Amino acid sequence: MKITAFTQLITVLAVTAWVFLLPVPVVATILVLELALLLYIKHDRLTMAAIGALTVFTGMMILLQLLFGSPLRVSLAGGLRMFVMTTAFLCLLAATKIQDIAQALVEKFHLPCEYAFMLTTALRFVPDFLTDSATTLDAQSCRGYSNRGNIFKRLYSYLAVVKPLVMRAVAKSDTLALSMELKGFGANTYQNMCPQKLGIVDYVVLLIVIVLSTYPLWSKYL
């Protein structure tokens, strides 16, 4: 029993709203559930790296907020909210094919197919980009590039890696655009695919989403 991309998108959007609507302990509980779900779906090195990077980024965000004079409680809550929102997207990407997300965006949310394609292409480019950047880094290292020295020197010398990558990305996007045109990419691209029908699980999940999303309305009657 699989939840459709539409339901997953709605849930992610709802989680984004919940982090602002629900009390902090509930948001923290959602985080625990999200992490458990994410590690259940995928527990490879890449997932662990993503969680690690997100933790570092959250830590930096909290630190910056503290530096600019926010109280500790507010800074921690802000960091937690950001972490929960991003983890929801990580769960979505781990559980669903990008093609299905694009189809749901076009079919159910009536997003123009160009924008849906733009989103999926951007997501697809990430692993390619990481592979290319590793290869470029190796190639330049073999020619004498070294990431040593102070931060400014390192940033400047890193141009040797960034420039070929940008040129490569431009060339790739040009080829991609041409091949899409040749394959007849257009308004019918996503409509020709098998429609995603909602099942019982989808309705149950959507019901939970509605109940939790209307928490501020019914909580006062409890």
Place this chain on the structure above:
Amino acid sequence: MIEAKAVNFAYHRGEPVINDISCKVENGEFVALLGHNGSGKTTLSRLFMALLHPRSGEVLVDGVNIENLEPADLAHQVGYVFQNPDLQILEDTVFAEVAYGPRCKKKSETAVKEQVDAALEAMGLSDLADAYPRTLSFGQKRRLGVAAALALSPQTLILDEITNGQDEQEKNNMMAYLERLNQEKGITIILITHDMNIAREYARRAIVLQNGDLVFDGTTADLYDGKRELSEWGLSQPIIATLSARFSVEGQTAAEFCEKLHLKEGAIG
């Protein structure tokens, strides 16, 4: 001189990729590193260049263990040319592109010019010194990659699938330049290739890997003598070896074979 001593390596997933390999490449050799896809050729060559470090064992370059070195530290001893030249093109002229390495090493501009001119000359790119590198043909870009490595005057060049995707003429051009570098300048060449014809025609020694194991280390003449079942290692006999066996003619190169059978030059290969 590059030496691997009982080298073992595995990537993060834990599957061993290189199993207890020991081999030594002396200065001035022309070695073909052969094997099927995933046999560990590229991994072994990356270990030679300190792009990877062994889990156990040692890699020595000119007798020095490179365990704590980075590729940039070795660039003046070992040059590594990658498959895709587009991923390293950085500058706006061929000259500046080749000069990147010597400039990283803080050489004087006079020394840079000397080294770049020599590298461009060696790879037949002198006329294109002012050209925009991205407009070069694929074969020229590959030669530019070799020139960029050569500009640091390394004793050894490691070339990863350097002839892939090139037409016959470009392939022969590239190999002729490499042969000249090896014979005239004594540069050690380690050629990673799937092209058995090239391995037979140009390399004097072959190292064959299969699933991370070294299964053959000897002369190319021995490898292609018809006594081995190369398909077991994922390799095939070069066309010249097959024809030589079929017609009972001994010939290491296509030219020799044509001469012995009184064929028109260039009829084969």
